[in-house]
Amino acid sequence: MYCFGVDIGGTSIKMGLFNLEGDLIEKWDIPTNLDSEGQHILSEIADEIKDRMSKHNLGHDEIVGIGVGVPGPVQSNGVVLKCVNIGWGIVNIKEELEALTGLTVVPGNDANVAALGELFKGGGSGCHSMVMVTLGTGVGGGIIIDGKIVSGANGSGGEIGHFPMVGDEEETCGCGNKGCLEQYASATGIVRLAKQMLMKGEGCDEAHVKACDEAHAKACDEAHTKASSSLLSNEPLTAEAVINAAKSGDVIGQSVVERVGWMLGKAMATLACAINPEVFVIGGGVSKAGDLLIDPIKRNFDAMAFHGTKHTQFAVATLGNDAGIYGGAKLVLDAWKDGV
Amino acid sequence: MYCFGVDIGGTSIKMGLFNLEGDLIEKWDIPTNLDSEGQHILSEIADEIKDRMSKHNLGHDEIVGIGVGVPGPVQSNGVVLKCVNIGWGIVNIKEELEALTGLTVVPGNDANVAALGELFKGGGSGCHSMVMVTLGTGVGGGIIIDGKIVSGANGSGGEIGHFPMVGDEEETCGCGNKGCLEQYASATGIVRLAKQMLMKGEGCDEAHVKACDEAHAKACDEAHTKASSSLLSNEPLTAEAVINAAKSGDVIGQSVVERVGWMLGKAMATLACAINPEVFVIGGGVSKAGDLLIDPIKRNFDAMAFHGTKHTQFAVATLGNDAGIYGGAKLVLDAWKDGV
Numbered sequence: 070m071y072c073f074g075v076d077i078g079g080t081s082i083k084m085g086l087f088n089l090e091g092d093l094i095e096k097w098d099i100p101t102n103l104d105s106e107g108q109h110i111l112s113e114i115a116d117e118i119k120d121r122m123s124k125h126n127l128g129h130d131e132i133v134g135i136g137v138g139v140p141g142p143v144q145s146n147g148v149v150l151k152c153v154n155i156g157w158g159i160v161n162i163k164e165e166l167e168a169l170t171g172l173t174v175v176p177g178n179d180a181n182v183a184a185l186g187e188l189f190k191g192g193g194s195g196c197h198s199m200v201m202v203t204l205g206t207g208v209g210g211g212i213i214i215d216g217k218i219v220s221g222a223n224g225s226g227g228e229i230g231h232f233p234m235v236g237d238e239e240e241t242c243g244c245g246n247k248g249c250l251e252q253y254a255s256a257t258g259i260v261r262l263a264k265q266m267l268m269k270g271e272g273c274d275e276a277h278v279k280a281c282d283e284a285h286a287k288a289c290d291e292a293h294t295k296a297s298s299s300l301l302s303n304e305p306l307t308a309e310a311v312i313n314a315a316k317s318g319d320v321i322g323q324s325v326v327e328r329v330g331w332m333l334g335k336a337m338a339t340l341a342c343a344i345n346p347e348v349f350v351i352g353g354g355v356s357k358a359g360d361l362l363i364d365p366i367k368r369n370f371d372a373m374a375f376h377g378t379k380h381t382q383f384a385v386a387t388l389g390n391d392a393g394i395y396g397g398a399k400l401v402l403d404a405w406k407d408g409v
Numbered sequence: 410m411y412c413f414g415v416d417i418g419g420t421s422i423k424m425g426l427f428n429l430e431g432d433l434i435e436k437w438d439i440p441t442n443l444d445s446e447g448q449h450i451l452s453e454i455a456d457e458i459k460d461r462m463s464k465h466n467l468g469h470d471e472i473v474g475i476g477v478g479v480p481g482p483v484q485s486n487g488v489v490l491k492c493v494n495i496g497w498g499i500v501n502i503k504e505e506l507e508a509l510t511g512l513t514v515v516p517g518n519d520a521n522v523a524a525l526g527e528l529f530k531g532g533g534s535g536c537h538s539m540v541m542v543t544l545g546t547g548v549g550g551g552i553i554i555d556g557k558i559v560s561g562a563n564g565s566g567g568e569i570g571h572f573p574m575v576g577d578e579e580e581t582c583g584c585g586n587k588g589c590l591e592q593y594a595s596a597t598g599i600v601r602l603a604k605q606m607l608m609k610g611e612g613c614d615e616a617h618v619k620a621c622d623e624a625h626a627k628a629c630d631e632a633h634t635k636a637s638s639s640l641l642s643n644e645p646l647t648a649e650a651v652i653n654a655a656k657s658g659d660v661i662g663q664s665v666v667e668r669v670g671w672m673l674g675k676a677m678a679t680l681a682c683a684i685n686p687e688v689f690v691i692g693g694g695v696s697k698a699g700d701l702l703i704d705p706i707k708r709n710f711d712a713m714a715f716h717g718t719k720h721t722q723f724a725v726a727t728l729g730n731d732a733g734i735y736g737g738a739k740l741v742l743d744a745w746k747d748g749v
Contacts, residue, residue: 142717198562212683219554221685222538225717228682233675233713244716335573342568343552343683345561373573376584377482377565 071125072133072401073118073172074186076179076393077101079140079154082114085394086121089133089402091189095121096394106156115169133405134173136397137162138182142224147176150224175401179393181218181227184211184350186396192350192384200346201386202229202333204355207243208251208258214344216403230255232336253332256308256355262325263300263311298322312358326358327365334369341370341378352386359385411465412473412741413458413512414526416519416733417441419480419494422454425734426461429473429742431529435461436734446496455509473745474513476737477502478522482564487516490564515741519733521558521567524551524690526736532690532724540686541726542569542673544695547583548591548598554684556743570595572676593672596648596695602665603640603651638662652698666698667705674709681710681718692726699725 071094076083078101085096099117102109118135121127139162141152147163166174177185184193184201193199197216203209208230212219219226230251231244238248240261252258298321300306300314314322337349351363367383374381388395411434416423418441425436439457442449458475462468479502481492487503506514517525524533524541533539537556543549548570552559559566570591571584578588580601592598638661640646640654654662677689691703707723714721728735 210683214554214559215557217555219684221718222687222721223685223717225682225685225715228685228715228717231682231715232679236675246713246715248713335576339572339679340683342565342571343550343680344559345563345565345568347562373586373588375565375568375571375586375589377563377568378561381562 070131070133071127072398072405073121073135074394074397074399074401075114075135075137076182076397077110077114077137077139077152077155078179078393079103082110083390083394084114084117084121085391085398086125087395087398087402091395091398091402093391093395094125096391101155103156106158107152108156110155110157111160111162111166112169115166118170118172129171132172134175134401135166135170136182136400136402136404137166137174137176138179138393138397139176140179143176143178143220144224145220147174149176173401173404175404177218177396177400178211178220178224178227180209181211181220182396182400183209183352183388183392184213184227184396185218185399186388186392186394187350187352187386188213188216189399190395191388191392192352192386193348196347196382198344198346199348199350200229200337200340200344201227201350201352202337203353203386204254204256204333204351205353206256208255209353212340212344212346214346218400219344229336229340232339234332234336250332250336254329254336254355259308259311259325259329259355260306262328263306263321266321266324267298267301308355312355312361315358316361326362330362330365331369333366334371335373337366337370337381338373338375338378341381342375345378346381348382348384350384350386352389352392356385410471410473411467412738412745413461413475414734414737414739414741415454415475415477416522416737417450417454417477417479417492417495418519418733419443422450423730423734424454424457424461425731425738426465427735427738427742431735431738431742433731433735434465436731441495443496446498447492448496450495450497451500451502451506452509455506458510458512469511472512474515474741475506475510476522476740476742476744477506477514477516478519478733478737479516480519483516483518483560484564485560487514489516513741513744515744517558517736517740518551518560518564518567520549521551521560522736522740523549523692523728523732524553524567524736525558525739526728526732526734527690527692527726528553528556529739530735531728531732532692532726533688536687536722538684538686539688539690540569540677540680540684541567541690541692542677543693543726544594544596544673544691545693546596548595549693552680552684552686554686558740559684569676569680572679574672574676590672590676594669594676594695599648599651599665599669599695600646602668603646603661606661606664607638607641648695652695652701655698656701666702670702670705671709673706674711675713677706677710677721678713678715678718681721682715685718686721688722688724690724690726692729692732696725 210229235248550569575588
């Protein structure tokens with residue numbers, strides 16, 4: 070018996086064929102067809118699935134089903150409310166893809182499904198509860214409790230990138246609010262923070278320093294009394310350049326990393342009080358900064374965490390872009406085992 | 410068929426006999442025997458249960474079991490790690506109370522069990538996911554997802570009173586950290602905030618006002634340019650007096666309520682991003698302030714909540730001190746239905 074894991078992204082659709090143990094037999098991808106508001110996407114996925122089944126001589130009775138991650142909120146009945154990146158409005162992905170393939174389809178939000186993948190075969194392997202924090206262009210998240218995704222009443226479970234962090238932020242987040250975690254701890258946020266500090270010359274203003282904790286205030290003071298930053302000559306500025314500058318001891322780079330570590334440490338300490346997971350798994354492009362970023366996250370987490378949660382494990386994501394297909398496989402395997 | 414719900418508190422032990430629908434047949438309580446580090450508690454509960462069974466002519470085969478809320482963290486194997494209030498160290502409450510009664514015992518943390526009670530027959534009735542916020546001497550919490558308590562890996566699930574809220578707090582919370590939600594939004598916290606504002610004379614300092622959002626800063630400014638507070642002559646100061654003063658238009662009272670509303674609104678907006686519950690149920694003695702407090706909580710929640718969670722319902726707890734016994738009943742009924 071086998072199953073398929075599918076991860077629908079704005080650029081490409083990743084697919085994998087797995088056995089019941091979750092071993093990846095084969096993976097491949099196709100470009101996402103954004104024509105006509107993405108209306109060809111499901112039929113193209115169905116064609117790919119049928120091709121692989123015939124290539125491997127697999128009958129319908131040998132396939133448990135298809136688990137699919139989609140870039141938008143998914144209701145418990147399998148209806149997708151809106152996927153801006155691929156042009157979808159309301160789509161009953163479960164019903165439509167089942168009709169096209171004759172196979173059971175279980176959909177989930179892509180960030181949540183990727184978290185499930187990391188729990189299954191990645192950084193959270195062996196655990197039952199986990200929070201995945203994905204630091205990419207934005208900040209994504211996925212919460213797993215007792216091996217199950219926390220989707221939330223309106224599909225907004227795990228939206229930790231929109232934790233309200235700063236009361237006096239002046240710029241607006243993509244979501245419309247001000248002061249969201251994503252405005253600081255994403256690749257975009259890192260560039261934004263570095264630009265702000267560079268533009269101010271002397272760095273953070275007094276109100277900001279006062280609003281932060283003592284350790285952070287100290288780091289800022291120290292940073293901005295030193296010589297000007299190597300990042301001043303860096304154009305266009307990228308998160309990677311800021312992180313590399315921090316690695317070389319640049320004062321602005323280090324100050325940004327310290328602030329991001331404080332934000333994430335605080336957000337994770339809050340999550341730990343709420344759901345007390347076994348492990349935090351950190352992934353996404355920004356997480357490639359490694360210990361330079363993980364150390365300040367852990368230090369700040371430790372300072373703010375409730376005593377019963379101080380020993381929460383930290384791990385890095387190991388599946389990279391394959392997390393979504395592993396999670397898709399796990400999603401449909403669990404549904405099958407539950408007899409759905 | 411029937412079951413018992415038991416709620417072990419530091420002063421009294423509440424008990425209830427329920428039918429399978431969760432209707433309360435009879436309730437009663439006994440004082441908590443704190444002698445010899447609480448070692449008589451379980452045998453006294455067992456005696457009470459046996460008495461009621463014989464009074465109602467109930468055999469062991471007619472009783473599903475006993476659900477028990479205890480004031481400490483409970484591991485998934487039914488072992489209680491520490492209950493400071495009743496003198497317990499490590500107690501295998503499941504094993505011990507089962508041996509004493511011959512009935513199935515399912516224990517849980519008291520705040521979590523009370524939340525389950527409110528979901529079962531109280532303010533969260535009809536919902537499957539809920540966050541209960543109990544504003545009493547401290548701030549307690551309970552998170553329910555898909556009808557099940559989120560206990561957490563170390564029994565610290567739902568400890569929302571220890572959300573890290575303020576980075577520059579100077580006083581220490583009972584948990585050892587500084588700046589926890591409980592230091593502001595509990596009865597103790599309300600008195601503390603009022604005293605601080607009264608002692609400062611002109612109210613909040615500049616750093617504090619800057620650190621808060623615009624609406625709050627405005628409220629503070631307004632408050633502290635007005636005449637001095639009626640609370641100055643109130644000794645000893647109680648949370649009730651602060652709330653009553655706010656109701657009569659007292660500037661300090663209103664300023665405290667506004668700050669508490671901001672804290673809780675922010676904490677709930679954060680929780681909504683994480684788990685996106687159907688409903689927030691607010692209980693505890695402080696919640697008797699009613700709309701005076703609920704309105705600023707909702708206003709601040711609405712300003713900070715992620716768009717997908719803005720329509721989360723707010724409800725008040727309706728079971729009062731009986732929430733624990735209802736939750737105990739639900740806990741053991743669910744375990745029985747799951748065939749445990």
